Amino acid sequence: MSSFLKGVDQRTSLAGMNRMELLLFTIKGKQLFGINVFKVREVIRTPEISSVPKADSRVVGVADIRGQTMPMIDLAMALDLEPVNPEKYSDSLTIVTEFNSSIQGFLVEDVDRIVHLRWEDILAPPDSLQNVNYLTGITRAQNQIVQIVDVEKVLAEVSGVATEMSDEFISKHISKTKNQDYFVLGADDSTVARTQLKNILDKMGIAHKILNNGKLALEFLQKWADEADKGISPRVSDRVLMVISDIEMPEMDGYTLTTSIRKDDRLKDLFVVLNSSLSGGFNESLTDKVGANVFLSKWHSDELATTIVNRIDEVNQVKQHQA
Numbered sequence: 001m002s003s004f005l006k007g008v009d010q011r012t013s014l015a016g017m018n019r020m021e022l023l024l025f026t027i028k029g030k031q032l033f034g035i036n037v038f039k040v041r042e043v044i045r046t047p048e049i050s051s052v053p054k055a056d057s058r059v060v061g062v063a064d065i066r067g068q069t070m071p072m073i074d075l076a077m078a079l080d081l082e083p084v085n086p087e088k089y090s091d092s093l094t095i096v097t098e099f100n101s102s103i104q105g106f107l108v109e110d111v112d113r114i115v116h117l118r119w120e121d122i123l124a125p126p127d128s129l130q131n132v133n134y135l136t137g138i139t140r141a142q143n144q145i146v147q148i149v150d151v152e153k154v155l156a157e158v159s160g161v162a163t164e165m166s167d168e169f170i171s172k173h174i175s176k177t178k179n180q181d182y183f184v185l186g187a188d189d190s191t192v193a194r195t196q197l198k199n200i201l202d203k204m205g206i207a208h209k210i211l212n213n214g215k216l217a218l219e220f221l222q223k224w225a226d227e228a229d230k231g232i233s234p235r236v237s238d239r240v241l242m243v244i245s246d247i248e249m250p251e252m253d254g255y256t257l258t259t260s261i262r263k264d265d266r267l268k269d270l271f272v273v274l275n276s277s278l279s280g281g282f283n284e285s286l287t288d289k290v291g292a293n294v295f296l297s298k299w300h301s302d303e304l305a306t307t308i309v310n311r312i313d314e315v316n317q318v319k320q321h322q323a
Helices: 002-013 086-091 151-159 167-176 191-204 214-229 254-263 281-290 301-322
Strands: 020-026 032-036 040-045 059-065 068-074 093-099 102-108 110-117 135-141 144-149 183-187 207-211 242-245 272-276 294-297
Touching: 020 093, 020 135, 020 144, 032 135, 059 102, 068 151, 093 110, 093 151, 102 151, 110 135, 151 191, 183 191, 183 214, 191 207, 191 301, 207 214, 214 242, 214 254, 242 254, 242 301, 254 272, 254 281, 272 301, 294 301
Parallel strands: 032 144, 068 102, 183 207, 183 242, 242 272, 272 294
Antiparallel strands: 020 032, 020 110, 040 093, 059 068, 093 102, 135 144
8 A cells, every 4th residue: 555655646746737637535435536636745644643622523633744733634524424433543544635725634544546537527516516515526437426525615614714805905995896887707616715706796896607617607708708799798808807717627627718718809808817726836837828817826815805906996097098
């Protein structure tokens, strides 16, 4: 097993930027689950865990990994499955992840392998389950259904991450956006991220549509572009203040969405913000390569809201100049 885990570590660090690589693992039984390799730092034998008083029940404690202390989350318990027996911790594995500007360990039963997939091979969960489960996507591998876990939702719940704008920001900027004719299109497969974006836009008084993936967002924009072609509505760039998109999404990721927007003469002038929980310089470089205007790390509500306000100021200055 140790050599296999080393192989996982190597593949994690070498994961390509233009494809989906999914680490497959089991939590209980034979059901396969998956997590984007970009979120994974390493896979290790579960180390000694020290309990934390009054912590969320899904946080079974903290562990010291090479001098770094991190919370240890029982993923089975987070998904309402039978939790790992504390006496079996030493037999379990820990997937060490880095996203949302934090590092944490998820206890799992076993890891299987890394598979290469296209984003279009990942399907969104059924609409009836969008707001009640912990999945961001479903796919097939090794002739089995693989459920892709919404680890962002798990972490947000156990850590109580704040997703609201600060009172200071609201009092300073909200007058610029209330009762104005602006529209924002959002795309994100995470229920937590969609809720955060909706709350921000609602408080700013900005009309919006938030969809579950890049394919739906592109189809929405193309429909508006078709309406403009027929002369029954204004140009899309005159109707949409900006597009705010996640990067990793089923069916079409944020990079492909941005590239598709830039290739369509009817959409190419849109202001695009890529908003991701994934850290690393490759995101910023790819943001430039595909032609997005801004890259932001998720969960920083004031930073996202500031980007919206700055864009509004730019649009208003252009309108004043044209007048």
